[in-house]
Each structure stands twice: as structure tokens, then as C-alpha cells.
Amino acid sequence: MVTxxxxxxxxxxxxxxxxxxxxxxxxxxxxxxxxxxxxxxxxLGYRPDVTAQALARGSADVVGLVVHSLTDPYFAxxxxxxxxxxxxxGLTVMIGATHRDPAREVALVATLRAQRVRAIxxxxxRTARSRSELTxxxxxxxxxxxxxxxxGQELAGLPVVAPANRDGAAALARALAGLGHRRxxxxxxxxxxxxxxxxxxxxTAALRDLGLPGPRVLPGGFDRDGGHAAARALLDAGLRDVxxxxxxxxxxxxxxxxxxxERGVAVPDELSLAGFDDIATLRDHVPALTTVRLPLAxxxxxxxxxxxxxxPGVVTVPGEVVLRASARAL
Amino acid sequence: MVTxxxxxxxxxxxxxxxxxxxxxxxxxxxxxxxxxxxxxxxxLGYRPDVTAQALARGSADVVGLVVHSLTDPYFAxxxxxxxxxxxxxGLTVMIGATHRDPAREVALVATLRAQRVRAIxxxxxRTARSRSELTxxxxxxxxxxxxxxxxGQELAGLPVVAPANRDGAAALARALAGLGHRRxxxxxxxxxxxxxxxxxxxxTAALRDLGLPGPRVLPGGFDRDGGHAAARALLDAGLRDVxxxxxxxxxxxxxxxxxxxERGVAVPDELSLAGFDDIATLRDHVPALTTVRLPLAxxxxxxxxxxxxxxPGVVTVPGEVVLRASARAL
DNA sequence: CTGTTAGCGCGTTCAC
DNA sequence: GTGAACGCGCTAACAG
Numbered sequence: 124m125v126t127x128x129x130x131x132x133x134x135x136x137x138x139x140x141x142x143x144x145x146x147x148x149x150x151x152x153x154x155x156x157x158x159x160x161x162x163x164x165x166x167l168g169y170r171p172d173v174t175a176q177a178l179a180r181g182s183a184d185v186v187g188l189v190v191h192s193l194t195d196p197y198f199a200x201x202x203x204x205x206x207x208x209x210x211x212x213g214l215t216v217m218i219g220a221t222h223r224d225p226a227r228e229v230a231l232v233a234t235l236r237a238q239r240v241r242a243i244x245x246x247x248x249r250t251a252r253s254r255s256e257l258t259x260x261x262x263x264x265x266x267x268x269x270x271x272x273x274x275g276q277e278l279a280g281l282p283v284v285a286p287a288n289r290d291g292a293a294a295l296a297r298a299l300a301g302l303g304h305r306r307x308x309x310x311x312x313x314x315x316x317x318x319x320x321x322x323x324x325x326x327t328a329a330l331r332d333l334g335l336p337g338p339r340v341l342p343g344g345f346d347r348d349g350g351h352a353a354a355r356a357l358l359d360a361g362l363r364d365v366x367x368x369x370x371x372x373x374x375x376x377x378x379x380x381x382x383x384x385e386r387g388v389a390v391p392d393e394l395s396l397a398g399f400d401d402i403a404t405l406r407d408h409v410p411a412l413t414t415v416r417l418p419l420a421x422x423x424x425x426x427x428x429x430x431x432x433x434x435p436g437v438v439t440v441p442g443e444v445v446l447r448a449s450a451r452a453l
Numbered sequence: 454m455v456t457x458x459x460x461x462x463x464x465x466x467x468x469x470x471x472x473x474x475x476x477x478x479x480x481x482x483x484x485x486x487x488x489x490x491x492x493x494x495x496x497l498g499y500r501p502d503v504t505a506q507a508l509a510r511g512s513a514d515v516v517g518l519v520v521h522s523l524t525d526p527y528f529a530x531x532x533x534x535x536x537x538x539x540x541x542x543g544l545t546v547m548i549g550a551t552h553r554d555p556a557r558e559v560a561l562v563a564t565l566r567a568q569r570v571r572a573i574x575x576x577x578x579r580t581a582r583s584r585s586e587l588t589x590x591x592x593x594x595x596x597x598x599x600x601x602x603x604x605g606q607e608l609a610g611l612p613v614v615a616p617a618n619r620d621g622a623a624a625l626a627r628a629l630a631g632l633g634h635r636r637x638x639x640x641x642x643x644x645x646x647x648x649x650x651x652x653x654x655x656x657t658a659a660l661r662d663l664g665l666p667g668p669r670v671l672p673g674g675f676d677r678d679g680g681h682a683a684a685r686a687l688l689d690a691g692l693r694d695v696x697x698x699x700x701x702x703x704x705x706x707x708x709x710x711x712x713x714x715e716r717g718v719a720v721p722d723e724l725s726l727a728g729f730d731d732i733a734t735l736r737d738h739v740p741a742l743t744t745v746r747l748p749l750a751x752x753x754x755x756x757x758x759x760x761x762x763x764x765p766g767v768v769t770v771p772g773e774v775v776l777r778a779s780a781r782a783l
Numbered sequence: 784c785t786g787t788t789a790g791c792g793c794g795t796t797c798a799c
Numbered sequence: 800g801t802g803a804a805c806g807c808g809c810t811a812a813c814a815g
Contacts, residue, residue: 124597126808137786142810153784173567174507175808178791183504185547185568193529193536194733202523206550215564217515217547220536234545238515239504267454347737377737384739403524407677407707409714409739456792467802472794483800505792508807787814792807799802 125167134163146171177239182268186427187235187243188218189228195346195374196402197419201246201274204423212431214241223345225249225257232260242270242430246423248318249276272430274422276317282429282436284422288318288399289325291415291442295369295397296329298444299413303453304367304395307338310353310379312345312371319345322371322399339365343375350375354382362388366395366453373398373405376412380449391451401445410448417442455497464493476501507569512598516757517547517565517573519558525676525704526732527749531576531604534753542761544571553675555579555587562590572600572760576753578648579606602760604752606647612759612766614752618648618729619655621745621772625699625727626659628774629743633783634697634725637668640683640709642675642701649675652701652729669695673705680705684712692718696725696783703728703735706742710779721781731775740778747772 131141136156144152144160152160163169177183186209190198206216217240219231228245235243243264249257258279261271273283299307309326312319327337343353350370357368370376376398383390390396390410398405401416417440425438461471466486474482474490482490493499507513516539520528536546547570549561558575565573573594579587588609591601603613629637639656642649657667673683680700687698700706706728713720720726720740728735731746747770755768 124808128808138809139787139811140785143785147810151784156785170563170567172508172569172808174504174513174569175791176810177504178502178508178793179808179810181791181810193523193532194526196524196526196734199523199529202548203550206523206548215547215549215568217545218532218536219545220533233500237500237503238545239502377734381737404526404707404734407711408737454792458792468793469795469802469804470800473801477794481800486801502792505807506794508809509792509794511794511807785815787812789810789812791810794805794807796805797803799800 124172125169127169127171130160130163130167130169133167134159136160145169146176181239182241183239184214185217185238185240186214186430187231187238187240188216189221189231189235189243189245190218191221191223191247193218193220196404197372197374197400198246200403200419201423204420205244205427206423207420208424208427212427221247229256229260232257232264236260236264236269240269242272242427244272244274244423244426244430245278246274246426248316249278250313250315254278270430272426274426277437280436284426284429284438284440286417286422286440287442288321289328291399291417291444292322292325292369292371293329294442294444295399295415296326297333298446299367299369299395299397299450300330300333300335302395302450305335306364306366308357308365308368309338309340310350310357310368310370310375311340311342312349312375314342316345319371326369338369345372345375347374347378350378351382352378354379355386358382358386358388362394367450368394368396370396370398373400373402373412373414376414377405377408380408380412391449395450397450399442413447413450414445415442416445454502455499457499457501460490460493460497460499463497464489466490475499476506511569512571513569514544515547515568515570516544516760517549517561517568517570519549519551519561519565519573519575521551521553521577523548523550526734527702527704527730528576530733530749531753534750535574535757536753537750538754538757542757551577553577559586559590562587562594566590566594566599570599572602572757574602574604574753574756574760575608576604576756578646579608580643580645584608600760602756604756607767610766614756614759614768614770616747616752616770617772618651619658621729621747621774622652622655622699622701623659624772624774625729625745626656627663628776629697629699629725629727629780630660630663630665632725632780635665636694636696638687638695638698639668639670640680640687640698640700640705641670641672642679642705644672646675649701656699668699675702675705677704677708680708681712682708684709685716688712688716688718692724697780698724698726700726700728703730703732703742703744706744707735707738710738710742721779725780727780729772743777743780744775745772746775
């Protein structure tokens with residue numbers, strides 16, 4: 124392991140000068156010395172010990188990313204974008220998965236704080252309760268100069284990359300109504316999950332504005348199996364005059380599609396179906412799913428930028444309605 | 454930030470004793486003092502500064518994970534398993550994505566080495582060339598006590614979690630032949646990718662052992678679009694008497710399925726199709742895809758254990774043939 | 784501009 | 800069993 128001191132010695136300069144050339148920022152160093160140091164470092168193959176840098180600086184060149192699950196394509200895409208943005212800045216990413224356990228989320232933030240990561244990006248919506256511990260933990264982090272950004276949902280006035288859940292869902296509702304649908308069902312996910320609620324609310328509000336009856340809302344899990352179960356529940360209760368179903372995210376829609384297929388309900392011939400997010404794997408389902416596209420990777424990257432930079436506190440990301448075969452005109 | 458010194462002072466003991474109680478390992482401390490220290494730490498809410506620990510110990514409580522892409526369900530599942538195993542040991546995970554760029558892989562290992570991570574898990578197959586830089590980088594890491602494990606493919610005699618690519622593909626070939634198929638095509642992926650090659654080879658060998666003609670092998674990318682393109686190429690060249698296609702991984706199979714659908718080739722009625730890996734999202738495709746199941750999350754966990762522990766150097770993971778609707782009896 | 788000198792917080796020999 | 804002191808590699812005042 125080549126140390127800074129060896130580099131300094133070989134270049135015939137002090138430790139401080141070598142540090143300034145190779146890692147430091149503010150101070151400038153004369154060209155002659157600078158070059159000597161750079162040559163010495165190159166010759167020796169010097170690589171800074173980031174653990175020592177982290178200790179001395181009080182902050183590591185790392186950004187922490189907290190997601191619900193990596194196997195959920197939504198978070199995987201977000202993570203990819205975040206990692207790309209971090210790499211652009213010479214930072215590495217430390218990832219933790221909560222599996223929607225609030226306690227685990229708090230523990231992860233504490234861990235990342237102990238790691239002295241420079242910034243933490245929290246992705247995924249939270250339920251209304253049990254946010255106090257999380258904000259307390261985040262406050263401790265920020266008190267020591269840590270930066271925080273959120274993806275998906277605002278919290279405690281922190282910077283956030285917020286998808287237009289309400290507007291996107293409303294636009295989707297109008298698009299589906301434009302196809303002639305009048306009676307809708309919404310697979311609404313967990314009622315206490317804000318993202319789910321906002322999408323449901325936006326969809327409902329748009330229908331009302333159009334003078335259409337409110338949708339039947341079925342609660343459930345926010346994942347594939349939740350969509351599957353909610354769709355089954357819908358069929359069990361009887362479709363009646365519902366001609367179109369909106370699942371508040373794509374993985375739920377995929378689950379719903381499977382449930383409908385199992386029950387022999389043809390999509391879109393007997394029932395139209397739409398989701399939200401436009402996860403990458405969607406195009407390979409049959410029928411292709413109508414959805415609201417979110418630039419997921421970009422959102423992950425923006426969140427990293429937002430945490431590190433001093434841009435605006437809130438970045439709203441519009442959603443674009445993408446009509447595909449799963450929704451058909453009546 | 455509560456430091457160890459504050460804890461020691463409050464407990465009325467020396468820094469060394471506090472360290473031994475809270476983090477140290479070898480030395481034992483008297484019960485009376487031990488309790489005092491633990492109470493003090495709890496009262497103050499002490500959390501060790503991992504950057505300081507890393508510097509003092511020369512190694513961080515972190516394991517590095519290098520994957521090709523997080524949006525590939527195969528690697529996402531692997532990463533989830535690895536993260537779970539790491540968490541069980543009180544370690545956090547630092548992830549990097551190579552996007553199949555060998556240079557990037559080397560750079561990531563260098564970065565992780567600079568982070569003094571305790572272990573590095575390299576997932577994903579490599580091409581035959583340009584491995585010398587990687588092994589050189591890994592040697593440097595191991596020279597300083599770093600531990601390494603691989604998933605998917607052996608390299609330089611390092612510990613590895615190796616799926617039974619040959620045997621799994623061979624078993625699949627026999628199963629498909631058992632359905633009455635005689636002429637096969639293999640969407641073989643990149644010829645220089647060992648995993649792809651082994652699966653192709655195992656499949657081919659099994660056919661030969663059965664006295665069946667060798668398959669038509671079409672090279673291509675190892676991802677969804679690669680499978681899509683290879684399937685198109687197959688159709689362009691004319692299916693002739695081929696009744697069954699084996700794509701050497703599931704995402705390729707999904708791509709192939711899409712291509713076949715676009716060309717109006719019914720699966721499985723006109724053509725049977727099979728993949729490899731059994732990624733989680735597979736069950737929601739139509740038709741459900743026949744494949745060889747690999748316990749991906751478990752493999753990721755095993756790799757972490759393998760890197761950290763001193764178990765056997767090679768763990769072979771068998772693949773289980775899963776016949777689903779995409780392959781039908783003739 | 785450049786060098787000297789304290790720390791950063793903790794692990795770990797050494798002595799006691 | 801316990802404590803004092805040094806060192807991990809680097810950064811950041813402070814002098815010059």
C-alpha cells in the first residue's frame with residue numbers, strides 16, 4: 124500500500140503539498156511541485172486510502188441509497204440512475220433495502236450515518252405513522268453536515284424528486300375516459316401509503332371533474348401479489364359495470380393481469396387495465412400495459428444531484444400517459 | 454457525535470477498556486466494568502465511528518458487490534440475497550455496476566479496494582480476454598487480507614458459487630427431448646462469454662448423447678434485446694424443422710418471446726421455447742416460460758458467506774428443470 | 784505558495 | 800484484568 128507520505132518523500136515535498144495536489148481542493152500549488160507530485164504518485168501507483176480521508180474529513184465519498192427492494196424494477200431503475208449520477212461525481216453507492224419495514228429504514232439511516240456517507244437518498248413512499256423516528260435520525264445526520272434527498276414523497280421539508288402522482292393519474296383517467304370508459308375500479312394499494320393515496324385521489328378527482336361516477340377502490344399490497352389479490356377480490360365481488368381497472372403501480376398491474384388471466388377475463392376485450400410508472404419490463408407483457416411513464420433512472424440521478432447540489436428543493440417530475448394494448452376503446 | 458472517549462469517561466474507565474467492551478474481541482473485561490461501560494454507551498447513545506474503525510483496523514465492515522446491471526432481474530435477485538447475508542453479519546453492501554465493461558469492472562474493484570472493504574463479490578460471467586488486469590487488481594486486494602468470491606464462473610482459483618450450467622442445460626435438453634422435440638435452436642449469447650458457452654455446450658452434448666442432431670446455434674447479446682435479435686435472425690433464416698428454441702438465459706428468452714409474438718409465431722403451438730435462471734418475473738409472462746431454476750438469492754448469500762468464511766472453495770449449485778407452458782409435447 | 788503540526792476516533796501493543 | 804501511549808493515513812489550521 125503506497126501512502127501519501129511515500130509520495131511526498133519521493134517528490135521531495137511535504138505531506139501537505141502532496142495532499143493538496145492529489146486530493147485537496149481549495150489551495151493551489153505551484154506548477155513545478157504539482158508536476159513532481161503527480162509524477163511521483165503515478166510512478167508509485169498511489170491510491171488514497173478513503174477510510175483515512177473519511178476520518179480526517181469527517182465525511183466519506185459515498186452516498187447512501189435506501190430502497191424498499193432491489194428486485195422491484197421500479198427501485199432497480201432508480202438505483203441504476205442514482206449509481207450513474209454518483210459515479211459521475213466520483214462517489215460510490217451504499218445500498219440498503221427496507222422491505223417496507225419502517226424500523227429497518229431507520230436502522231439503515233443510522234448505519235449510513237455511522238458510515239459518514241456524504242448524502243442519503245431515501246426512495247419510496249412511507250406510511251403516515253412512525254415518521255418521527257426517521258426524521259429524528261435524519262436530523263442527526265444533517266446536523267453533522269449530511270445531505271438528504273427523497274424520491275417519491277416529501278418528508279419534513281427535505282429536498283425531493285416528486286413524481287406528479289396526482290396529475291399523472293388524473294391525465295390517465297382522462298385518457299381512459301376518452302376511450303369511452305365510464306365505470307372504473309382502482310386497485311389502490313395500502314390506504315396509508317401516500318403515493319398510493321395520491322394516485323388514487325388524482326384519478327378519482329379527474330373522473331369527478333368529468334362528471335363520471337367515482338371508481339370502486341380496492342385496497343391491498345403495493346406489490347405484484349397485492350395487485351393479484353386485489354384483482355381477485357374485484358372479480359369475487361363481481362365486476363358489474365366496471366370496464367376499466369387502474370392499478371396504482373405497474374407491478375400491481377402485472378399481478379392483476381395474471382389474476383385476470385387465471386380467471387379467464389380477457390384483457391382488454393372484457394376489461395381494460397392500466398398501471399403507473401412504466402417499468403422497463405412492461406413491454407414484454409401481453410397485452411402491453413397502458414401506464415403513466417416516469418423517467419425512473421433520471422429520477423434516481425436527480426435525487427443524487429439534489430442531495431449534493433444546492434438546486435431547488437423540489438423537483439416535480441411529470442408523468443406521461445402511454446396508451447398500450449391493455450386499454451381499448453369501447 | 455458521541456465518541457468512545459466520552460463513553461469511557463462517563464464509565465470511569467480507560468479508552469482501551471471501553472473499546473474492548475464495545476467493539477474489541479480477544480480480551481475479556483471484568484463484569485463490573487463491562488456493565489458500567491455498556492450502560493454508559495446506552496445512556497449516551499454511542500455509535501462507533503466506522504470510518505475510524507476502518508482506519509484503525511485497516512478494514513471496513515463493508516462488502517463490495519460488483520454486478521453487471523441492477524435492472525437485470527438475475528443480478529437484482531443475487532444482490533438481494535447478498536445484502537441479506539451481509540446484514541446478518543452486520544455488514545453493509547457497496548454496489549457497483551459494470552454494464553459488462555471489463556475496464557469498469559477493474560475500476561470498481563480498485564475503488565472497493567480503496568474503501569478497504571472486507572470482501573468483494575464479483576457476480577456475472579466474464580469474457581475470456583482481459584482477465585489479467587482484473588486478477589492483478591484482485592491480487593492486490595487479497596494481499597492486504599481482502600477476501601473475494603465469485604458468482605457464476607471460476608476465476609484464478611478463487612472461491613466461487615457456480616451454477617451447474619452444463620448439467621442444467623443438459624437436463625433441460627433431455628427434458629425437452631422427452632417432450633418429443635428433435636431439432637433445436639440455441640440462442641447462444643456471446644460466444645466468448647463462458648456462462649453462455651457452457652450452457653450451449655451442455656445442451657449440445659446432451660442432444661448428442663441422445664443421438665439427436667446438434668442444434669443450430671445463433672450468437673447474440675446476453676440480454677433481452679440480444680434474445681430478441683437472435684430470435685428474429687432465426688426466423689429470417691427460416692425455422693425449417695426446428696420445433697424448440699433454448700435461450701441461454703431468461704431475459705433473452707423473454708426477448709425472444711416478444712420477437713416471436715411480433716412475427717406471429719405462436720408459442721408453444723408452433724414453436725417451443727425455454728430459458729435458464731428462473732428469474733422471478735418469469736411467471737407473469739404468457740406463456741409461462743420453461744426454464745432451469747437457480748436459487749438466485751441464495752446464491753448471492755452463499756457468495757458472501759464463501760468470501761467471508763473459510764468453507765469449501767467451490768459451491769456448485771444445481772439447476773432444476775421447470776417445465777411450463779412455453780414448451781409443449783409434440 | 785509551502786511546510787509544520789495537530790488532530791480525526793478508534794484498535795492495540797505494551798507495561799502494570 | 801486494566802490503563803497509557805502510539806499509530807492508522809490523511810486533512811486542515813496555522814506559520815512562515
